[in-house]
Amino acid sequence: MTATFTLAVDAMGGDKAPEMVVHGLEYAAERHPNAKFLLIGDEARLNTLLGRYKRARAICTVRHASETISNDMKPTAALRSRQSSMRLAIDAVASGEASGLVSAGNTGALLALAKIVIKALPGIDRPAMAAISPSARGDVVMLDLGANVQCDVRNLVEFAVMGDVFARTVLGLTAPSIGLLNVGSEELKGDDTVREAAEILRASHIGPQFHGFVEGHDIAAGTTDVIVTDGFTGNVALKTGEGALKLIGEFLKQVFTSGIIAKLAYLMVRPGLDRLREWLDPRRYNGAVMVGLNGVVVKSHGGTDAMGFAHAVDVAMDMVVHRFNERIREDLARIGLDKRTPAEKNGRDQKPGAQPGSTDDTHLATA
Amino acid sequence: MTATFTLAVDAMGGDKAPEMVVHGLEYAAERHPNAKFLLIGDEARLNTLLGRYKRARAICTVRHASETISNDMKPTAALRSRQSSMRLAIDAVASGEASGLVSAGNTGALLALAKIVIKALPGIDRPAMAAISPSARGDVVMLDLGANVQCDVRNLVEFAVMGDVFARTVLGLTAPSIGLLNVGSEELKGDDTVREAAEILRASHIGPQFHGFVEGHDIAAGTTDVIVTDGFTGNVALKTGEGALKLIGEFLKQVFTSGIIAKLAYLMVRPGLDRLREWLDPRRYNGAVMVGLNGVVVKSHGGTDAMGFAHAVDVAMDMVVHRFNERIREDLARIGLDKRTPAEKNGRDQKPGAQPGSTDDTHLATA
Numbered sequence: 049m050t051a052t053f054t055l056a057v058d059a060m061g062g063d064k065a066p067e068m069v070v071h072g073l074e075y076a077a078e079r080h081p082n083a084k085f086l087l088i089g090d091e092a093r094l095n096t097l098l099g100r101y102k103r104a105r106a107i108c109t110v111r112h113a114s115e116t117i118s119n120d121m122k123p124t125a126a127l128r129s130r131q132s133s134m135r136l137a138i139d140a141v142a143s144g145e146a147s148g149l150v151s152a153g154n155t156g157a158l159l160a161l162a163k164i165v166i167k168a169l170p171g172i173d174r175p176a177m178a179a180i181s182p183s184a185r186g187d188v189v190m191l192d193l194g195a196n197v198q199c200d201v202r203n204l205v206e207f208a209v210m211g212d213v214f215a216r217t218v219l220g221l222t223a224p225s226i227g228l229l230n231v232g233s234e235e236l237k238g239d240d241t242v243r244e245a246a247e248i249l250r251a252s253h254i255g256p257q258f259h260g261f262v263e264g265h266d267i268a269a270g271t272t273d274v275i276v277t278d279g280f281t282g283n284v285a286l287k288t289g290e291g292a293l294k295l296i297g298e299f300l301k302q303v304f305t306s307g308i309i310a311k312l313a314y315l316m317v318r319p320g321l322d323r324l325r326e327w328l329d330p331r332r333y334n335g336a337v338m339v340g341l342n343g344v345v346v347k348s349h350g351g352t353d354a355m356g357f358a359h360a361v362d363v364a365m366d367m368v369v370h371r372f373n374e375r376i377r378e379d380l381a382r383i384g385l386d387k388r389t390p391a392e393k394n395g396r397d398q399k400p401g402a403q404p405g406s407t408d409d410t411h412l413a414t415a
Numbered sequence: 416m417t418a419t420f421t422l423a424v425d426a427m428g429g430d431k432a433p434e435m436v437v438h439g440l441e442y443a444a445e446r447h448p449n450a451k452f453l454l455i456g457d458e459a460r461l462n463t464l465l466g467r468y469k470r471a472r473a474i475c476t477v478r479h480a481s482e483t484i485s486n487d488m489k490p491t492a493a494l495r496s497r498q499s500s501m502r503l504a505i506d507a508v509a510s511g512e513a514s515g516l517v518s519a520g521n522t523g524a525l526l527a528l529a530k531i532v533i534k535a536l537p538g539i540d541r542p543a544m545a546a547i548s549p550s551a552r553g554d555v556v557m558l559d560l561g562a563n564v565q566c567d568v569r570n571l572v573e574f575a576v577m578g579d580v581f582a583r584t585v586l587g588l589t590a591p592s593i594g595l596l597n598v599g600s601e602e603l604k605g606d607d608t609v610r611e612a613a614e615i616l617r618a619s620h621i622g623p624q625f626h627g628f629v630e631g632h633d634i635a636a637g638t639t640d641v642i643v644t645d646g647f648t649g650n651v652a653l654k655t656g657e658g659a660l661k662l663i664g665e666f667l668k669q670v671f672t673s674g675i676i677a678k679l680a681y682l683m684v685r686p687g688l689d690r691l692r693e694w695l696d697p698r699r700y701n702g703a704v705m706v707g708l709n710g711v712v713v714k715s716h717g718g719t720d721a722m723g724f725a726h727a728v729d730v731a732m733d734m735v736v737h738r739f740n741e742r743i744r745e746d747l748a749r750i751g752l753d754k755r756t757p758a759e760k761n762g763r764d765q766k767p768g769a770q771p772g773s774t775d776d777t778h779l780a781t782a
Contacts, residue, residue: 183662184662197598197605198606231647238564238647239564239647263650264656266658267655268658269658280598280605280648284596284598284644284651285652287631287632288632288635288655288656288659289658291631291635291656292655292660293663294632294635295550295551295635295636298551299691299694306687310683313683316677316680323670324666
């Protein structure tokens with residue numbers, strides 16, 4: 049018998065919430081029968097839905113929230129809303145009532161609220177957004193995806209430590225290889241920030257796993273299990289890859305619907321194409337994780353369906369069950385970043401007013 | 416009768432040089448019968464080759480170069496080689512003997528030599544690398560692709576001006592739309608550098624063409640005709656897109672060769688798939704251009720074939736014939752960047768020792 053964990057769930061976030069969320073928990077109930085879910089949102093609507101989703105009802109406790117954070121609400125406005133479903137989910141994690149939370153709501157609001165209310169792990173300068181992408185050699189973890197548009201050496205090193213733990217915890221790898229995204233693989237390439245971060249990583253406890261610099265094409269090639277980069281580059285790279293896949297997907301759709309012969313050909317290779325589609329299924333990669341917080345925070349894509357939401361719940365459960373944050377804390381102690389003072393930071397420092405990226409579409413979409 | 420232009424050609428750069436180069440000029444001779452080519456390299460080998468490629472011979476003058484810049488030579492070493500084919504081609508442009516040059520050689524060496532010997536256009540702070548990519552809505556120009564790993568506001572604005580002229584000159588557009596790559600499309604997203612650059616562009620003569628911020632997925636979607644970004648992000652984005660396309664290409668190859676039925680299906684949709692392959696053909700997009708120099712410098716992919724090299728020659732000819740540099744000079748005068756002093760610069764300033772990216776693979780490869 050495994051221990052019981054509680055996850056808070058923002059029932060009102062997402063395009064098809066709250067039904068999509070409750071339906072997603074119906075799937076989650078099968079996979080995590082020992083978990084408990086604190087389902088937060090419009091009590092009346094949630095109770096009606098739980099009448100239809102019996103398995104979800106068995107694992108959920110409903111908590112009423114009178115407000116909802118809309119998708120276009122600015123983070124500053126979201127911070128003022130104390131009774132929103134998102135805020136109450138965050139409060140439950142901050143108070144220790146829940147070990148983590150899942151929300152398909154407004155990304156910027158979730159990030160801002162989580163940083164302010166749940167706070168960063170001791171020793172972590174900046175929490176980051178991480179997600180899993182498909183590659184030619186298995187799943188790849190990439191971070192940061194937009195939480196920090198400018199990063200210094202320390203941030204990149206912390207991202208590597210957190211990415212390593214993420215790959216071990218969620219992907220189940222023993223010694224994930226780690227690459228630092230750059231404009232070339234030679235040691236002299238890039239700017240001082242990436243070069244200094246590479247030096248620190250090489251000398252650290254994860255040195256044996258550190259592959260060195262990787263380039264954009266290494267993401268899809270799966271050259272390393274973890275790709276570390278600043279939030280600006282990571283956000284652009286993720287969306288560029290998604291865009292390229294979507295372009296091909298649309299072109300292929302045209303090819304296979306261009307006439308009766310093409311449609312017949314489609315039927316003949318359908319199993320293979322279905323495998324491709326399944327492999328790139330955005331739902332499989334749903335769940336961008338805010339790593340480096342005092343609790344597990346998973347952001348589901350806003351447009352996801354129940355199955356995608358259940359995947360985001362899986363990610364949160366993996367992180368909670370496998371002690372994600374405790375392991376980060378242990379590893380940070382080993383790398384000794386705490387001994388570095390802020391004055392030692394250099395590189396692309398955060399400027400006042402720098403706005404994080406939209407990562408509402410942090411998955412590889414294929415149309 | 417159009418005017419005659421001379422292009423210098425580095426005959427020794429590229430994996431299959433010099434034969435690939437001379438063969439490429441055989442194609443170019445058909446398309447540009449009025450052009451003259453100064454073919455620089457090993458005289459004996461070139462004369463033998465020109466014996467086989469008669470049309471190329473008719474338009475070429477051979478100049479002997481006793482040295483060759485290898486692909487792994489550091490830019491500093493390349494600078495010391497005064498008799499290399501690449502150096503003599505650059506000298507020919509610097510002296511005005513040729514209007515431009517094409518080389519499939521070492522990218523870093525070419526960039527360094529061009530900046531030092533040919534020099535930047537008056538009013539241009541930093542030359543950039545630009546290239547054309549396919550998108551759902553036609554060809555897209557992206558820059559910088561790695562010449563400058565850190566860029567300030569002024570650099571981004573200059574890239575926009577040069578990208579606009581490039582799209583008009585090479586793509587033949589009347590009023591190309593211009594997007595500034597960012598982590599979100601809202602005005603508040605990103606850092607001070609992109610926000611300030613956006614403000615300047617909005618108020619400038621290309622304001623009506625300025626679409627505002629675009630995101631990674633907008634590259635393949637073709638949301639704008641020109642994508643402006645710093646060299647770090649541009650290099651990563653370009654290679655990430657290439658990598659994603661290559662991944663799908665390999666998967667499709669597997670699907671269509673997985674058995675006799677799949678092979679039959681392939682034959683049935685072959686015209687459509689051939690169109691896809693042709694559309695994404697790296698040779699069509701061969702020719703990364705170093706914009707902002709006192710002469711036209713086109714870098715062909717090192718692994719290209721004769722047809723790809725001929726495409727790079729086309730790009731160089733388009734730029735020369737359509738007065739690319741004169742038009743940049745006119746537009747820079749209109750935007751008035753010259754009045755900004757270096758002290759006004761801010762943002763991601765270049766640090767000493769920042770190394771440009773490898774852009775030897777600046778094309779969208781599809782396997």
